[in-house]
Amino acid sequence: MKISFKKSRVLITVASAALVATAVIGIPSVAQAADPQCATANYITQCAGAGTDGAPYMMIAAANFNGTVFIWSHGIRPAINIPATLAPVGPYTVTNAAEPGPLAASGDLSVVNALVAAGYGVAGSGFARQSLNVKEALAANVELIATFKKKFPTTKKVIAWGASLGAIHSQKLAETNPDLVDGLVLACPAANPSDGLVNYFGDALYGFKAFFDPSIKVGGYSTDPVVRQTEQLANIGKVLTVLGKLSAGLSSGAWPDTASPAGKALEAAGIPSRSALLAVGLMAGIPTRSKHVDGTSGPTGAAETYPLAVAPAVAILENMGTVGVAGSLLIADGELLTGGKVFDNSKTDYAARVASDRDIYSFALSGNSAVDAIIGALAATPREVADPAAVAKIPSFVGLKGSVTKPTVMIVGESDEYAPASGAQWLIDSYGPQFEAAKESAIAAAKSSRSYQAPVNKLITLWQKTAPKYSKFTAAGSPDLTSEIGAGTGHCYYSSAQYIAAAKLAAGAVSTGKFPLQGPITSAARKVGLSYDKKFRVPTYKSLS
């Protein structure tokens, strides 16, 4: 009996793995009815439906469903169409297609397949609204969990997981509905106390406006939806144009012809545009390492001077593409949602922001005198003043409390330019006092119960660290943008094995009530190219430092 039981389990698992791989590709059309449309084939049940707000969702579980479901929240998608003329950002058409798990949007179902084959259920909504959709996502996820439990009544545990903005959704779900969530996986989390990310994007755009193109908008978008959209697209175009001109002037130091009078004065003073570009990056806290620029390598003949003089600016250039586009989309959307200007730098001390960096990047910044001149030139560009009522609403749209009450696994890229690792560090730092408080409570409880129950650690972070060297150079001495992306750079560049490892760690903790000891976590992380080190830290958001 025992042997045959094992055999049958193995057969089901193998069959499930094979069938999900084919079945998921053929996603049933979205149903508009309250009940999902389901199809079961080869032990796998796959359902599609729409929530009360019309958000499409997808649910999948196999016959060997073990009672634990992963509820996926996808990352940010723009809320406006982007034309092909704004390549490489466009073409993009707004979509609210359901996404059952990580990587699925790109057609890679390996994570979904692996989890379903292992007996887990998976589900995910496409959300009724895109861009800053925390409220919509929260409602959709709450409804989706109920729908999943109704369809699969043996469901016992729910693990919320998501990437980037989706990590905010997952964390928000746990913070507001702790009874619905048993565990979390937060990938490249845009964890954000309230205004960390707004400032990150706003500071970068403000710097671009101040130096490279005064017509770039930092905020204050039109309330008219059509005009606002036009402004957003125009802003993206301007940022991309400036980036192209800065790229062309990297070696010569030439400034874009759209430079502000203050920028032109800096150019006349002999300060290269790359120094101002780097200063903008440092003002905002943009990583000085990027997908193709490790900051420590140089091309043949400039192996030592390139990292000192040029590389940090090149990394900012590569990262600023993401930051500038995201800023143009998100700040406008934030203003739409809150009803007023959300970015405020009227009291920001940019000199202090770069104070600890000016020596580190001295050559690339062209020395202290140049930094003083660059920061001084900001005075010519009026600061942005936010609407306090709008700012007060930010937490409800993107803010988190940072409370960790369920087993939580984070995967974090050290040099993520979109959702800086500072966000994850904020959550780690937020959890420290919570754990200490739990210890104090346990001690207090022990005084009356005479039995000490040590609190369990609820948060582990798997770091995707940035390697010291990964840059490749072309024969002309430029970074080779066709070379492999450096680990720990870019936004949410995780392999399916890394997602699966994080998911299984979370599932294990949800099942047993605690994470394994350090050794097994370290080993599991290492196997998939991640690092588990409780003492590793990255700097917090510049605006919060």
Next chain:
Amino acid sequence: MIRTNRQKLALTSALLAVAALTASSLPAQAASDPGVTATSIKLGITVPMTGIASPGYNKIPGAMKAYFDYVNDNGGVNGRKITLVIKDDQYIPTTAVAKANELILKDKVFALVGTLGTASTKAISASTQLAKRGIPSLFVNTGFSGFADAKAYPTTFSILPSYQMEAKIMGKFLKEKYADKKLALIYQDDDFGRDALAGFKQAGITFGTYIPYASGSQSLPATGAGWISKLKASGAEVTVLFGVSSASTAALANAYAAQYKTQWVLGSVGGDATTIAATNKAYVPLLYGAKGFSFAPAPTDATDEYIKLFQSIYATAQPTQTFDNNVVAGMSNAFLAVQALKAAGSDLTRAGLIKTIETKGASFANPFLTPLGYSATAHVGATGYWIGTYDPTGALKPDGGKYTVYTTDSGNGPVVESSYKRPAMPAKGLPN
């Protein structure tokens, strides 16, 4: 009564149990601090072992290791042998961060020691969050006055006098010696130079010409030539160079090529003959007659008991290498590290080491000719300089044939001739 006592006893036991559990949940420093075992202490250093800044500086780790081996051969520090893990940062701050991370996370060193360069030290401190993690950074090789600020850098300790102190002492010297001359200043345009400018201002010195340069740009051919053009145009009779030795090389070589003569006054980190020779040995004599500053005994001073000991140790450890300023710096650094570790006692913890340097550091035995300034609020090492003149071999010899040491602080304190008498070296050069 019995019942009450029993209850009390039970309650007491429970509380004791809780207390024990509580205590066990606290970090057990001795056991949890990495890099220390009953028989060993692991330290780590990141320095330029290759690249443009490596000549000279790349001798520091070898010199440190030579002294550590000497101490190990003589029983170690409180029974522990010291190992030194050496990383090459090429003098690139981002590389220094990566290497420091390797030392901390992979090699699991107990402390960093002798990190070199203001920018690299700052980058490491900021990126690896040394202070938040309580990791000591011992005796960093930079004179940036900020590192002496215990509040800003609570786990970092300087060893050099600050550049601000140096500029104040240099300012007094310039006033006394070259009051009627046209003065020019070439300075590194970062916190190194900022310290210098602050010091000169406090000394009441105004230069006719200021030539800032971004750190690293001295390696570009046009940079040095540009300086000399500006100096020529200004007619500077005395030129102070407040930069690293590679900057001095660029200045001296270009001045020579342009047949431009000025009285060079070189900051303490700018007159290393080894570095200059690495570019071109023929440049070393160009140092001849330049004024220089130091706080350690001259490497050629065989009458100094520390120098004598260091020469002996180094000759055994590195028989093919020249004994120079960099070796003295490395061995002095190692000596001070051993002294601090020794003073921290057998129950060695990171927090305990930091506390020990803060409370006892000012009285540590050391080779320097100036007092040490360590306290709970100031993490400053040596506090003064003697002034000398370079001979044709590039060796700095004290003016007047003896060390006249001047001390000051990084604030508004006066520059005074020091009456400090260095305590005798501990027996066999082993801190006790």
